[in-house]
Amino acid sequence: MTTILVTGGAGYIGSHACKVLAAAGYTPVTYDNLDTGWRDSVKFGPFEQGDLLDRDRLDQVFAAYRPAAVMHFAALSQVGESMTEPGKYWRNNVCGSLSLFEAAIHAGCLDVVFSSTCATYGEQDGVVLDEDSAQQPLNSYAASKRAIEDMLDNFGASHGLRSVIFRYFNVAGADPEGEIGEFHQPETHLVPLMLDAIDGKRDALTIFGTDYDTPDGTCIRDYVHVMDLVDAHVLGVKWLEDGRGSRVFNLGTGTGFSVREVVDKSGSVTNREVPILEGARRPGDATALVSGSQRAMTELGWRPTRSTLETMIADAWRWHQNTSGHYSA
Numbered sequence: 001m002t003t004i005l006v007t008g009g010a011g012y013i014g015s016h017a018c019k020v021l022a023a024a025g026y027t028p029v030t031y032d033n034l035d036t037g038w039r040d041s042v043k044f045g046p047f048e049q050g051d052l053l054d055r056d057r058l059d060q061v062f063a064a065y066r067p068a069a070v071m072h073f074a075a076l077s078q079v080g081e082s083m084t085e086p087g088k089y090w091r092n093n094v095c096g097s098l099s100l101f102e103a104a105i106h107a108g109c110l111d112v113v114f115s116s117t118c119a120t121y122g123e124q125d126g127v128v129l130d131e132d133s134a135q136q137p138l139n140s141y142a143a144s145k146r147a148i149e150d151m152l153d154n155f156g157a158s159h160g161l162r163s164v165i166f167r168y169f170n171v172a173g174a175d176p177e178g179e180i181g182e183f184h185q186p187e188t189h190l191v192p193l194m195l196d197a198i199d200g201k202r203d204a205l206t207i208f209g210t211d212y213d214t215p216d217g218t219c220i221r222d223y224v225h226v227m228d229l230v231d232a233h234v235l236g237v238k239w240l241e242d243g244r245g246s247r248v249f250n251l252g253t254g255t256g257f258s259v260r261e262v263v264d265k266s267g268s269v270t271n272r273e274v275p276i277l278e279g280a281r282r283p284g285d286a287t288a289l290v291s292g293s294q295r296a297m298t299e300l301g302w303r304p305t306r307s308t309l310e311t312m313i314a315d316a317w318r319w320h321q322n323t324s325g326h327y328s329a
């Protein structure tokens with residue numbers, strides 16, 4: 001069986017990627033330092049604890065498993081923290097990726113699927129963002145992802161590294177079978193915070209800003225179901241296996257929903273009251289971020305099937321109820 005090294009495989013998206021890789025006949029080997037990941041979410045293949053900055057450990061793991069490709073999810077991803085502690089983001093994300101790519105090249109593993117973000121586009125309100133839109137990262141998290149994209153480009157030209165870069169919009173939902181789900185500590189994302197508010201684990205969800213220039217005054221985002229997102233990653237591995245070369249793809253559905261729409265849908269899906277407070281805008285939030293996602297559909301053949309608000313919230317709620325919304329280790 002073909003082995004894929006999954007960095008950050010103990011995280012939210014990485015663990016879902018391991019599940020679909022295993023289902024597609026690959027062996028996903030998780031490499032994770034467990035700083036923000038959860039050992040309990042590694043269920044679909046071997047686990048190797050290690051840090052991206054530990055080059056000896058990476059060399060060992062590459063030699064032991066001889067992966068055909070790397071899926072690189074491991075990263076720090078809190079926008080706010082990245083502004084107060086940019087060094088952490090440049091060290092972990094950028095230097096960590098440098099160490100990983102050098103180890104991969106050293107091992108002769110030249111195919112990389114990389115998790116990037118629509119945050120690299122910055123604030124371009126009202127524009128549907130496609131892969132050729134200008135990248136203007138506004139925070140250190142996004143700048144670190146942009147730098148890694150550049151690194152992949154340079155390493156492609158000089159060392160023959162081939163990469164599929166996915167720029168994610170807002171990822172939500174959970175494994176419909178309820179085996180794994182979304183849990184960050186601290187949690188900053190809309191859907192898990194809302195589910196916590198719905199079942200009383202927090203007093204209320206604060207809506208960050210109700211005076212945006214949108215129909216209901218709240219921010220608009222393009223939400224994509226985590227299972228659809230990771231399906232695209234399997235297509236990305238196959239794209240590289242087929243020798244189709246380096247390519248960038250947005251992953252979103254092209255449809256935006258406001259925070260209020262997400263709140264209302266959560267109330268109807270869970271059949272519970274959503275306690276909300278109306279708060280101030282969160283610094284750094286763009287009014288609307290919506291993906292132009294034609295390229296992934298036409299070139300990769302990606303077909304998102306679960307990315308309706310209803311399904312994303314229902315799947316996230318199922319996991320939340322199964323587990324109280326958290327892992328214990």
Ligand code: UFG
Pocket residue numbers: 077079117118119141169170171188189190191193205206207208209219220221259282285289
């Ligand atoms: N929101 C609230 N209240 C909350 C949390 C979020 O109103 O308690 C709102 C935000 O203002 C935003 C929307 O819900 O309008 C979604 O917020 P998230 O924090 O869930 O997601 P972001 O859009 O901020 O972040 C996502 C990814 C980041 C990425 C960013 C790019 O999670 O990794 O998109 O903009 F950097």
